[in-house]
């Protein structure tokens with residue numbers, strides 16, 4: 001299965017019974033599609049596009065140690081891990097409730113190589129340079145202490161390893177910026193300060209050797225080598 005097919009199959013992993021969050025992340029349910037279009041100005045193609053870019057740092061035959069933080073409900077990544085049986089995957093999230101849903105998906109899919117850990121990205125319980133890949137999808141706009149998150153994800157990555165993922169960046173889509181400021185932030189889903197595409201590129205260049213940053217509407221995608 002290609003990476004694109006894996007992402008497309010994400011909804012099927014929920015057994016066609018996706019909650020609001022999973023439906024939105026996978027552009028699957030009526031309400032989820034409406035939010036993607038209204039808040040993020042994204043159709044299915046753009047949704048797939050940003051996810052493909054964010055996951056592009058994970059080779060299709062990857063067989064090393066991967067840390068995913070935050071895993072959330074795992075809706076986007078469990079289909080990917082299903083195709084990586086030789087990878088050693090650690091998933092971490094602050095919320096046990098979100099992660100319970102990811103664990104259930106892993107159990108349903110029979111994944112043996114994925115473990116779950118409750119924790120804080122700002123104080124990762126791992127030794128330096130443990131992982132070959134650190135993957136972070138849609139997390140940095142939510143993390144309360146972003147400096148600690150950048151520092152810790154860098155610390156646990158081995159030299160030559162890849163840091164990749166995506167998150168909301170401001171200035172990419174005016175409509176999205178409005179919803180974040182007036183709805184997502186007051187509700188506590190998102191926490192400022194936010195990167196712009198330029199500030200993200202500059203920050204990652206100051207930390208990593210090779211850096212690629214791109215944008216799909218209000219989502220910044222990155223792939224860096226330490």
Ligand SMILES: C[S@@+](CC[C@H](N)C(=O)[O-])C[C@H]1O[C@@H](n2cnc3c(N)ncnc32)[C@H](O)[C@@H]1O
Nearest residue numbers: 070071072093094095098120121137138142143
């Ligand atoms: C928008 S969700 C993204 C989940 C998943 N990666 C996705 O793309 O669907 C943000 C997640 O960040 C987690 N989170 C927030 N602060 C955290 C922290 N300090 N450490 C670890 N996870 C955190 C939340 O519990 C939530 O599951």
